[in-house]
Structure formats: structure tokens, C-alpha cells
Amino acid sequence: MDISSFKEVFAAEARDYLQSLNEDLLSFENDPSDKTTVDDMFRAAHSLKGMAGTMGFDELAEFTHEMESVLDLLRNGELEPSQEVINALFASVDTLEVLLEQTINEEPITPVREQIAMLEAVTHKRPASAAPSPRQEEEIPVSVELDEFKRETIKQGLEQGYSSFFVKVVLRANTVLKSVRVYTVFQAVEEIATIIQSNPSVQELEEEEFDDTFILTILTKESSEQVLHRVRNISEIEHVEVAPVSLDEGQALEQDEGESEGAAIETAAAVEKVSTGAPSPVVRHHRPEALVRVETERLDKLINLVGELVTSRTQVLEMVQVEDSIGALDQLDRVTTELQYAAMSLRMVAIKQVFDRFPRMVRDLAQSSGKDINLKIYGEMTELDRSIVNQIGDPLVHLIRNSIDHGLESTADRVAKGKPAAGTITLGARHEGSHILIEISDDGQGLDLERIREKAIEKGLLTPDHGSITVEEAGDLLFSAGFSTAEQVTDLSGRGVGLDAVKSTVESLSGTIEIESEPGHYMRTTIKLPLTLAIIKALMVVADGETLAIPIQAVRENLQVERSQIKTVQQNDVIMLRNEVLPLYDLAECLGFKPLDTEGPLSVIVVEIRGQKVGFVVEDLIGQQEIVIKSIGGILSDIRGIAGATVLGNGTIALIIDNSTLIG
Amino acid sequence: MAKTVMITDDTAFMRMTLKNVIEKNGYTVVAEAADGEEAVALYKEFKPDMVTMDITMPKMDGITAIKEIMKFDPTAKIIVCSAMGQKPMVIEALSAGAKDFLVKPFDAERVVESLRKISS
Numbered sequence: 001m002d003i004s005s006f007k008e009v010f011a012a013e014a015r016d017y018l019q020s021l022n023e024d025l026l027s028f029e030n031d032p033s034d035k036t037t038v039d040d041m042f043r044a045a046h047s048l049k050g051m052a053g054t055m056g057f058d059e060l061a062e063f064t065h066e067m068e069s070v071l072d073l074l075r076n077g078e079l080e081p082s083q084e085v086i087n088a089l090f091a092s093v094d095t096l097e098v099l100l101e102q103t104i105n106e107e108p109i110t111p112v113r114e115q116i117a118m119l120e121a122v123t124h125k126r127p128a129s130a131a132p133s134p135r136q137e138e139e140i141p142v143s144v145e146l147d148e149f150k151r152e153t154i155k156q157g158l159e160q161g162y163s164s165f166f167v168k169v170v171l172r173a174n175t176v177l178k179s180v181r182v183y184t185v186f187q188a189v190e191e192i193a194t195i196i197q198s199n200p201s202v203q204e205l206e207e208e209e210f211d212d213t214f215i216l217t218i219l220t221k222e223s224s225e226q227v228l229h230r231v232r233n234i235s236e237i238e239h240v241e242v243a244p245v246s247l248d249e250g251q252a253l254e255q256d257e258g259e260s261e262g263a264a265i266e267t268a269a270a271v272e273k274v275s276t277g278a279p280s281p282v283v284r285h286h287r288p289e290a291l292v293r294v295e296t297e298r299l300d301k302l303i304n305l306v307g308e309l310v311t312s313r314t315q316v317l318e319m320v321q322v323e324d325s326i327g328a329l330d331q332l333d334r335v336t337t338e339l340q341y342a343a344m345s346l347r348m349v350a351i352k353q354v355f356d357r358f359p360r361m362v363r364d365l366a367q368s369s370g371k372d373i374n375l376k377i378y379g380e381m382t383e384l385d386r387s388i389v390n391q392i393g394d395p396l397v398h399l400i401r402n403s404i405d406h407g408l409e410s411t412a413d414r415v416a417k418g419k420p421a422a423g424t425i426t427l428g429a430r431h432e433g434s435h436i437l438i439e440i441s442d443d444g445q446g447l448d449l450e451r452i453r454e455k456a457i458e459k460g461l462l463t464p465d466h467g468s469i470t471v472e473e474a475g476d477l478l479f480s481a482g483f484s485t486a487e488q489v490t491d492l493s494g495r496g497v498g499l500d501a502v503k504s505t506v507e508s509l510s511g512t513i514e515i516e517s518e519p520g521h522y523m524r525t526t527i528k529l530p531l532t533l534a535i536i537k538a539l540m541v542v543a544d545g546e547t548l549a550i551p552i553q554a555v556r557e558n559l560q561v562e563r564s565q566i567k568t569v570q571q572n573d574v575i576m577l578r579n580e581v582l583p584l585y586d587l588a589e590c591l592g593f594k595p596l597d598t599e600g601p602l603s604v605i606v607v608e609i610r611g612q613k614v615g616f617v618v619e620d621l622i623g624q625q626e627i628v629i630k631s632i633g634g635i636l637s638d639i640r641g642i643a644g645a646t647v648l649g650n651g652t653i654a655l656i657i658d659n660s661t662l663i664g
Numbered sequence: 665m666a667k668t669v670m671i672t673d674d675t676a677f678m679r680m681t682l683k684n685v686i687e688k689n690g691y692t693v694v695a696e697a698a699d700g701e702e703a704v705a706l707y708k709e710f711k712p713d714m715v716t717m718d719i720t721m722p723k724m725d726g727i728t729a730i731k732e733i734m735k736f737d738p739t740a741k742i743i744v745c746s747a748m749g750q751k752p753m754v755i756e757a758l759s760a761g762a763k764d765f766l767v768k769p770f771d772a773e774r775v776v777e778s779l780r781k782i783s784s
Contacts, residue, residue, distance in 0.1 A: 080749045082748070082749030082750075082751065083749075083751045083752055084749065084751065085749075176748070176767040177746075177748075177751055177754060177765070177767055179751065180751055180754045180755060180758070180765060183755055183758060184758060184764065184765070187758060187759075233781045233782075233784055234764070234781065235764050235774065235777050235778050235781050236774070236777075364759060367731070367759055367760055368759075370731070370734070370735050
């Protein structure tokens with residue numbers, strides 16, 4: 001019987017076993033007490049071994065046998081399901097995957113001696129490196145390669161007065177729990193610095209896939225001596241070296257994707273020499289996926305083109321009024337609209353990728369602040385524009401830190417007030433029309449209106465005789481520059497910067513931010529953002545003959561104003577609008593165009609800028625339109641009052657007004 | 665004046681071994697606790713300069729005890745002591761505020777190094 005005809009069946013079934021091994025391992029890691037999972041894994045490994053043996057795939061059978069032995073010990077309770085053991089099992093499944101694909105494709109088999117040694121080490125409690133390699137740390141230079149992005153981060157840090165160093169740390173050869181020792185180094189370094197990069201990667205360090213040496217790239221305000229001193233005061237450190245990072249050598253090598261693989265050209269070579277005892281990196285075999293990776297640039301181009309198509313469609317529909325063509329035009333209209341949504345959906349990503357970092361952050365902050373905190377997350381699959389997702393993380397970090405630091409009371413205080421001992425922070429996202437709402441709330445003490453009032457008076461934001469304030473006013477005060485009520489500056493927040501930065505980030509994303517609170521009970525911050533920044537609704541106006549687009553979300557109303565209504569206060573034109581003074585500006589003049597010199601009533605667009613209403617006088621009003629935002633590149637990108645440009649249906653270009661920088 | 669140390673471990677044998685090493689090296693053991701609750705109470709009473717803290721103990725485990733002590737004294741210097749294979753617990757202890765860790769079986773030199781480094 002020709003057994004090779006069974007290869008396909010074998011391959012399919014073996015892959016299934018590996019898949020279920022992976023899944024079982026994950027659930028086993030979560031609940032190591034679950035004996036049935038161990039039994040399942042043992043059986044899977046056992047079956048796989050038998051199958052491989054039957055097929056004459058010796059390497060595969062041999063390795064599966066090693067894995068089975070570990071599982072057997074686990075099953076019988078003779079081996080503690082430590083993280084080390086679980087990691088070794090995960091690594092084994094990876095190795096098996098590689099072995100399996102190599103075997104099936106009749107490729108040369110990568111030797112797996114090290115991986116076997118690792119499994120044996122776990123069962124025999126022997127050190128993972130079978131033969132200790134000679135120590136060659138002096139050959140590892142105190143320098144690593146940095147990718148473009150990290151170099152930029154460091155450059156910005158240097159400009160802000162930070163110093164950047166490479167910190168080479170060599171652990172003592174007999175260090176136990178190396179990864180935990182590394183953790184203490186990270187902890188100590190993070191107290192005085194920001195870690196930009198770690199070589200080997202954090203994951204490799206965690207999995208102890210390194211010898212004794214690792215290099216951190218840091219940004220700090222401290223001197224190299226202080227960094228050195230800090231690390232030296234950690235146990236089991238053989239040797240520390242600190243060297244300044246220099247960006248001006250020819251280090252700007254093109255990196256391939258991923259920081260861990262491509263990084264450290266120089267170091268990687270040196271480390272490899274040292275780490276002969278450690279398992280060599282296992283390369284996963286690529287399988288076809290249901291996903292296609294596309295460069296974002298290409299995607300943006302497509303979306304841009306669709307945007308332009310949408311605008312031309314509008315134009316065509318306006319021009320063509322022939323009876324017979326109505327049906328065909330309707331179809332064109334429908335298809336382009338659908339195409340527009342489909343293209344926009346390509347830009348959309350779930351907000352999950354931002355939310356995912358918070359459970360860990362809240363857990364850490366809860367521990368360091370000594371508070372009990374539950375984090376509830378909802379709506380994490382809500383999608384929004386990729387460019388917004390990239391920028392909304394920091395504001396959310398700040399608001400959550402604020403909730404933990406200022407909102408939630410200490411456990412003792414909560415119990416005294418009759419609240420549940422553990423505070424709850426809710427983070428959620430949902431759609432509302434063409435907007436997404438992100439909500440951060442806590443069931444803490446809410447806004448202390450009296451303290452905010454006092455603080456505002458102290459800071460000169462309110463007059464000393466100002467009476468009590470409303471929650472809404474308190475919210476506005478909190479978001480104004482330089483306001484902080486923290487009596488004690490803590491690690492987390494209360495440095496007096498932040499909330500105003502949060503507000504300006506949100507506003508730069510064309511969003512708004514709102515605070516609700518019931519003092520003593522809760523505080524809720526709601527951020528309202530547009531779904532996308534690529535296509536916006538705008539009010540089209542004319543000033544000095546130029547067509548201009550004003551983003552609609554800032555526009556409050558349009559007015560017709562008689563010239564006789566205009567008064568002059570301190571040399572500024574104003575009108576009275578419902579008992580409020582509305583300052584008037586000539587839009588053309590604000591942009592440096594020729595001021596308006598026509599007779600008759602004026603068209604005024606009332607726009608809200610940083611909570612203040614102002615009126616812009618324009619020559620003419622065209623109407624509302626959806627426009628595609630294009631940034632103006634190069635030296636024109638920073639012009640005051642201009643956010644970008646858009647191409648209109650007739651091919652002409654209209655500038656998009658940036659309300660926030662137009663005046664003041 | 666000699667620095668003071670409190671030893672926390674549920675086995676008398678371990679406490680004895682540690683005490684022997686610590687006292688030989690010029691430190692004074694001012695208190696010995698056999699569980700987390702006792703450790704918290706004795707810490708408040710003696711305010712030792714340093715603490716060694718076992719993880720697995722009856723009544724209150726070492727991690728909870730570390731959190732309690734850190735709440736009482738955020739500057740407390742605690743060395744967590746673990747057995748092999750307690751890595752996640754050691755990390756939890758460190759993030760709760762422990763300053764260093766030791767892995768059993770103890771090596772006398774490591775114990776002394778730890779005490780010296782965290783007290784400097």
C-alpha cells in the first residue's frame with residue numbers, strides 16, 4: 001500500500017490537531033486548574049504522534065513525543081503549570097507547525113534540538129541552555145538600530161530637552177526568573193525615563209528568549225550617571241553601560257516592517273553569537289488568509305478618487321435635466337453613493353484597538369493608587385475613521401487617568417458613603433447619526449463645584465465675587481488652559497496641563513467635548529466625533545470672488561444684517577443678536593483678500609469658535625455640500641485659517657476654512 | 665545603627681535560615697511574621713527598614729500583605745520571596761510595590777545583595 005496517498009488527509013487532520021492544541025493552550029493558560037483541557041491536549045499530541053509515526057515522519061513524531069511527555073506530567077499533576085511550562089508548550093506548537101509544513105512540502109527539516117532541550121528543561125528543571133555559551137558581552141556594542149519612527153520620537157524628545165541613551169544591561173549568568181529580573185529593570189528605568197525600544201523585543205525578553213544581555217533605548221531628563229546608578233542598584237546585574245544615542249550617523253537605514261525583526265542590524269549579529277544556547281526563532285508558515293494587506297497610501301488614493309467622483313456626480317445631476325435619462329441617472333446616483341460608503345468603510349477601524357490598552361492601564365493605575373476599580377467597556381467594535389483612531393488614544397488616557405485620580409474616592413471613603421467599595425469606570429462608544437460618541441464615566445465624587453469655583457477665582461478665570469457655578473460652567477473651566485484642581489501633584493495627573501490639551505485635540509478632529517456630573521455621584525465626559533475626516537459637510541460661501549468651505553459643525557446660523565444695525569465697540573464692528581454682542585469680521589479681510597465693498601444688506605455666517613460666537617461677513621452664500629478634504633502639502637500646510645482644500649464638481653479649487661485659527 | 669528587617673514566612677525553618685543569614689551580615693531582625701495579617705500588624709508596630717515577604721501563606725497571602733503595607737507606608741522596602749514557577753505572582757508583587765525578589769532556595773549572597781541594594 002502506498003501510504004503517501006494519505007498525505008493530504010494526514011496534513012488536514014494534523015493541522016486540525018494543532019489548531020485545537022493552540023486553542024486548548026489558550027484556555028489552559030486562563031484556567032490551569034481545568035484538567036479536561038490538559039487531557040484533551042494530551043490526547044491531541046498523542047494522536048498526532050501516532051499519525052506521524054505511521055507516516056514515517058520521524059522528526060515530527062519525535063518532537064510530538066517530547067511535547068506529550070510534558071503534557072503527561074501536567075495531567076498527572078507531577079508538573080506545575082507555570083508560565084514557563086505554558087510558554088514552552090506554546091513554542092512547541094509553533095515548532096510543530098513548522099515541522100508539519102516542512103514535512104508535508106518535503107522541504108529540508110530545521111533541526112529542533114534546542115526546542116527539544118527546552119521541553120526537557122521544563123520537565124527536568126534543568127536550565128534551558130544545555131551548554132552554557134561563552135560570555136561575549138564585550139562584543140555587543142552599546143548601540144542598536146532604530147527605525148524612522150523611533151528616530152523621530154527621539155529627535156522630538158531631544159528638542160524638548162530630554163536626553164537619549166542606550167542602556168546595555170548584562171544579567172548575571174545564574175539569574176533565576178530572568179524575565180522577572182528584566183521586569184524590575186524596566187520598572188526602575190521607567191521611573192526616570194521613557195523606554196523607546198528594547199532589543200531583544202519585550203516579548204522575547206518576557207519569554208526569556210535571550211541570553212544575558214539586552215539594550216534599552218530611552219529618553220530621560222536625568223543624566224547618564226543617574227541612569228547608571230539606578231540600574232546598578234538592582235540585584236543580579238552583572239554589568240551596565242550607558243551611552244548617548246547619536247542620530248546623525250548614517251543610521252537611517254530603510255527598515256522592513258515590524259520593529260522587532262528588522263531592528264538591531266548590528267546587535268542582532270552579535271547577540272546571535274552569544275545566544276547559541278537559546279532556541280532559534282521559529283518562522284511560522286504562511287497560510288492564505290481571508291484578509292489582504294494594502295498600503296494605507298493606496299487606500300487613501302482610492303478614497304480620494306471616490307470622493308471626487310461623488311462631487312462630479314452632484315454636478316452632473318444638476319446639469320442634466322433630460323427626462324429619458326432620469327432612470328439611468330438615478331442608478332448612477334445610487335451606485336456612486338454606495339461606492340462612497342464602501343470606500344469610506346475601508347478607512348474605518350474598530351475603536352477596539354484603542355480601548356484594548358485600557359484594561360491593563362486601569363489595572364496598573366488601580367494598583368499604584370491603591371483603589372479598587374472595575375473597568376466596563378462597551379461598543380468596542382464601533383468603527384470610526386483610522387486617522388481619528390490614531391489620535392484619540394491620548395485624550396482618552398488622560399480622561400481615564402483623571403477619573404482614577406480625581407474622580408474615584410479611596411475605598412474607605414466609598415464605603416463610608418455607602419457606595420460599593422470598588423469604583424466603576426465605564427468606557428464606551430456608539431454611533432449617533434454621522435457621529436460617534438465616546439463616553440468615559442466614573443461613579444466617583446463628581447465635580448466639586450465649590451472647589452472649582454475657588455480655584456478659578458484663584459487663577460483669575462472668574463472674578464472674586466462670582467457666585468456659585470453650574471456643572472456646565474465647571475466643565476468649561478476645567479477645559480481652559482492652565483486649570484488644575486489637584487491639591488497634590490501625583491504621578492497620574494494634576495500637572496495642570498492636559499484637559500485643555502484634550503479639548504484642543506478633540507477640536508482639531510472636528511469634535512466636541514461635554515461634561516455631565518452629579519456632585520457626589522458621577523461624572524461623565526462625552527466626546528463627539530465625526531465618523532470620518534475624509535468627507536465633511538460644509539457651507540460654501542464666496543468671499544472676494546473665491547469659493548470657500550466652512551465646516552458645517554461650527555456654523556450656528558446665517559443672518560441678513562442691515563448696515564444700520566452695525567455698531568462700533570472699541571473699534572470693532574459688532575451687532576446685537578438676541579441681547580448678545582456678536583463681533584463681526586470680514587471673512588475676506590481675515591484671509592488677506594480684498595475687503596467687501598458692496599452696498600446693501602450683508603450675509604453673516606455665525607460660527608462658534610472656542611465657545612464664542614462670532615459673525616463672518618461674506619459676499620455670497622452658495623449652500624451646503626459634501627466635500628472631500630485634501631491637505632495642502634509642503635510649505636503651504638501651516639497657513640493660519642486654512643485647514644485644507646477641496647476640488648469642486650466643476651474642477652475649481654475651494655479652500656477649507658479652519659475656524660479655530662482664523663481669528664485671535 | 666544597624667538596619668532593621670522583618671521576616672515573613674509561614675515555615676519556621678525558612679524564618680530561621682533567613683534570620684541566620686541576615687543577622688550574620690550586620691542587620692537586626694526586629695520581627696518575624698508567619699502570615700500576611702501578622703506581617704501587616706507587625707510592620708505597623710516595628711516600622712522595619714526592610715521586609716522579606718513570602719507569597720504563599722495562610723490567612724493573608726504575601727501579595728495582599730504587600731498592598732496593605734504599601735498603603736500604610738508607600739516608602740516600605742519589601743523583598744518578595746517566591747518558589748520557582750511563581751512568575752506571575754512575583755510580577756504582581758513587584759507591581760504592587762515590592763522592590764526586589766528572591767527565588768527559593770535562597771542563596772545567602774543573593775539575600776545580602778538584595779538587602780544592600782534596596783537599602784541604598
